[in-house]
Amino acid sequence: MEFSSKLLENAVYEMSQLPGIGKRTALRLVLHLLKQPEERTEHLTHALSKLKNEVNFCRSCHNISDTEICEICANPKRDETLVCVVEDIRDVMAIENTSQYNGLYHVLGGKISPMEGVGPQDLNIVSLINKVKEGKVKELIFALSSTMEGDTTNFYIYRQLEGMEVTTSTIARGISVGDELEYADEVTLGRSILNRVPFENSMKAN
């Protein structure tokens, strides 16, 4: 792709570094911004910079939050004996959307994936184990996606919990195997939380 302007080329290059955005799409987006009033670009760049510079993760559950402790963790009406372990904040949003769950969350920040160089030390696992050690948590619900990496991560955490007094469960597999949580419809996802099964059972099923 030959550019008539270095400024344009550079903007398209940076835009095309985003996942799923090829050079042509990047060019289309950048030219769109050029046609819009200046405020459009300003608002976009300002919002992205502000988020990146000021973003805060809940000290307890690692969800994105504008406060030190997120609204969910700080809510006294939520059941703090129940912790749902998810990969990503998008999964928190998806489960919250179902209005079927009243416990807390723990955002791992990814899945163990040797292929992508993600090990247990790269995820928020130590803080999860420490949370369980404190003794308040009665049940951990594993809600990772049902992929090999998800299963590996579940199992790694499960073994770390050995000897601790905590029940483990996984969300019911109403969601088809291999599907991402965030794309599941609300009814299915809500039901799969209500019908969660003990983690040991889910292993037998495999």
Next chain:
Amino acid sequence: MEFSSKLLENAVYEMSQLPGIGKRTALRLVLHLLKQPEERTEHLTHALSKLKNEVNFCRSCHNISDTEICEICANPKRDETLVCVVEDIRDVMAIENTSQYNGLYHVLGGKISPMEGVGPQDLNIVSLINKVKEGKVKELIFALSSTMEGDTTNFYIYRQLEGMEVTTSTIARGISVGDELEYADEVTLGRSILNRVPFENSMKAN
């Protein structure tokens, strides 16, 4: 979509204002940036702001250019008697890519589209007519996409040229009707420029 952070919500909102980027895609892109080193966001926002603030359009052909007159217009080896009329700078890039064309361009900046509220006065048509009036241009090649708006625009310009000594042609329709220029393969697009037909003929064909 319920957000746990206003900063996040705002960034996703601004990102989702881009064409073809829904809320979910916007969230994915924003969370990707959050996971990347800070420089990634800085480089992106800086490149977009710099382009928007410093962008310059060639005084002659309206192509994006870092100089007052673009490299194509300033190149003495290009044939200034030949002007290819295009909708968008993406079309300039697509035609340049074919290496089949040695004339100049004129970027209209859109097509006449009453449905979208785009009239002749919103496009770079006056400067095109003035360019022809100066007398150097021997041939105008219409290379707008073969849609109703493209045809309307061609015809509008064609009528403005009445009485002037200039040949008009349209690129050969090797490109399937309704297709966007920028998605045509290089060989087809290059050939359709070489085999351009007089504009009058293209009207008869319709």
